[in-house]
Amino acid sequence: MADIDPKLETGRCPGPSYTDMLHADTRRAPDYLLMESVPDLGDAPLSTERYTSADYKAREDALMWPNVWQFAAREEDMPDTGDSVVYEIGDKSFLLIRQPNGEVRAFYNVCLHRGRKLRTESGPSLQLRCPFHGFTWHNDGSLKEIPCEWDFQHLADRDMALPELKVERWQGFILVTENLDLPSFREWIGPGVEHYDNWRLDECHTAAWVGKVIPANWKVTSEAFMEAWHSIVTHPQILGFTADANTRYDLYGDHMNRAITPSAALSPHLKGKDQFHVFKALAEFTGSGDARSRRGGVTENEDLRGFDPADPWLARKVLAAAGRESFGAATGLDFSDATDSEMLDNLTYNIFPNWSPWGGFAPNILYRWRPWGDADHCLMEVRILMRTPKGEKAPKSAPMFLVPDGEPFAAASHLIGTALAGVFDQDMGNLPHVQEGLKASHNRQIELGHYQESRIRQFAQTMEKYLSGELPKPA
Numbered sequence: 351m352a353d354i355d356p357k358l359e360t361g362r363c364p365g366p367s368y369t370d371m372l373h374a375d376t377r378r379a380p381d382y383l384l385m386e387s388v389p390d391l392g393d394a395p396l397s398t399e400r401y402t403s404a405d406y407k408a409r410e411d412a413l414m415w416p417n418v419w420q421f422a423a424r425e426e427d428m429p430d431t432g433d434s435v436v437y438e439i440g441d442k443s444f445l446l447i448r449q450p451n452g453e454v455r456a457f458y459n460v461c462l463h464r465g466r467k468l469r470t471e472s473g474p475s476l477q478l479r480c481p482f483h484g485f486t487w488h489n490d491g492s493l494k495e496i497p498c499e500w501d502f503q504h505l506a507d508r509d510m511a512l513p514e515l516k517v518e519r520w521q522g523f524i525l526v527t528e529n530l531d532l533p534s535f536r537e538w539i540g541p542g543v544e545h546y547d548n549w550r551l552d553e554c555h556t557a558a559w560v561g562k563v564i565p566a567n568w569k570v571t572s573e574a575f576m577e578a579w580h581s582i583v584t585h586p587q588i589l590g591f592t593a594d595a596n597t598r599y600d601l602y603g604d605h606m607n608r609a610i611t612p613s614a615a616l617s618p619h620l621k622g623k624d625q626f627h628v629f630k631a632l633a634e635f636t637g638s639g640d641a642r643s644r645r646g647g648v649t650e651n652e653d654l655r656g657f658d659p660a661d662p663w664l665a666r667k668v669l670a671a672a673g674r675e676s677f678g679a680a681t682g683l684d685f686s687d688a689t690d691s692e693m694l695d696n697l698t699y700n701i702f703p704n705w706s707p708w709g710g711f712a713p714n715i716l717y718r719w720r721p722w723g724d725a726d727h728c729l730m731e732v733r734i735l736m737r738t739p740k741g742e743k744a745p746k747s748a749p750m751f752l753v754p755d756g757e758p759f760a761a762a763s764h765l766i767g768t769a770l771a772g773v774f775d776q777d778m779g780n781l782p783h784v785q786e787g788l789k790a791s792h793n794r795q796i797e798l799g800h801y802q803e804s805r806i807r808q809f810a811q812t813m814e815k816y817l818s819g820e821l822p823k824p825a
């Protein structure tokens with residue numbers, strides 16, 4: 351069995367580790383969970399200008415966004431022929447359209463006459479007729495019609511097809527890039543991407559989709575979800591069932607990293623609590639046991655038949671078994687080989703630059719953070735991906751619910767549950783003040799924890815590679 355280098359165990363939270371939990375798993379833990387990937391990226395401070403400066407944002411817009419694979423849509427957002435998705439980032443606007451053969455093409459969402467956006471909303475498309483003067487394209491991007499054609503004879507010999515982006519599909523995600531020379535998505539990410547092969551997010555669908563404009567830079571916001579150790583102060587209600595400081599952080603190449611935050615285990619910050627406290631804390635958190643809370647239903651009085659009440663990992667074993675049973679019953683799928691970890695833990699993977707499709711088999715959270723207007727705002731999107739029951743077609747995504755300006759995530763509790771909304775609102779209690787603080791900083795720099803904030807450093811270094819021209823590497 352692959353194991354980790356003991357040297358890596360130094361500089362970690364004392365006490366049992368995530369690796370100890372894997373060794374106690376009721377199933378054999380796969381190498382992709384056991385193996386650590388912890389390159390040393392140094393300890394230099396980061397400049398605050400990467401979060402606050404309009405010039406820095408302009409360089410991101412020019413040098414980074416066009417040269418990366420971007421998560422533009424989920425398959426179930428546009429299942430039928432002619433379905434379209436308007437995907438916007440910064441000043442760019444793209445239009446994805448489902449073709450009759452099932453493929454997806456992506457175009458610049460701009461009329462080649464005088465530049466009006468062709469569509470301003472996602473939805474079914476029979477053809478692309480510009481609302482200004484009526485230049486019209488077929489859904490495959492070829493020109494259909496120019497009104498008053500006698501006045502445009504000079505265009506007769508020009509290529510008037512809509513310019514296209516490169517499109518790839520992976521795990522139910524539709525990915526686009528403006529850089530037609532970029533390597534394939536899997537090659538671009540490199541080692542690590544194969545972790546998803548078992549998790550089959552293409553067999554999931556969007557069960558809830560919420561967006562909120564946050565008064566903080568998109569990196570300030572995304573980085574608040576790249577480490578777990580703020581839980582002790584910001585989210586104390588989850589410590590009873592979240593081993594926050596035992597979180598494993600791994601870095602892969604330039605474009606992927608992960609945090610695995612163990613669940614159904616006590617935080618090392620809590621002293622004098624036993625396994626029954628885990629059940630109690632989790633039941634209090636999830637309330638009704640709504641599956642969207644990522645639990646298969648949990649009560650304070652779990653059925654412990656067949657379990658050893660003195661097992662130090664009792665709660666993990668009981669709750670993983672409960673998840674296998676309840677998610678299995680709800681979907682007709684067989685989770686009997688799935689590790690406790692993949693049934694329970696927060697497998698918080700991030701893909702550069704701005705999205706986080708969680709791994710594992712519990713309902714998967716999916717985040718995306720996009721710059722919104724200026725450097726001081728972003729749009730944060732949260733989706734819950736649920737397994738599509740066996741033999742059924744994934745339901746079409748309901749449109750994103752945008753939390754009204756000035757309202758908390760709690761306004762979306764009907765979609766993501768009160769427990770999760772409450773956690774996000776605790777984060778929102780920090781983020782605007784981080785943005786303000788970064789602008790008010792005297793030394794204009796921030797410091798990062800060597801291990802627990804290593805994912806932030808990795809992506810910051812990757813960003814610098816794009817801004818300096820070191821990336822992208824050509825195909």
Ligand code: FES
Nearest residue numbers: 461463464480483
């Ligand atoms: S701008 Fe589109 S038809 Fe004129």
Ligand SMILES: [Fe+2]
Nearest residue numbers: 574584585777
């Ligand atoms: Fe948080």
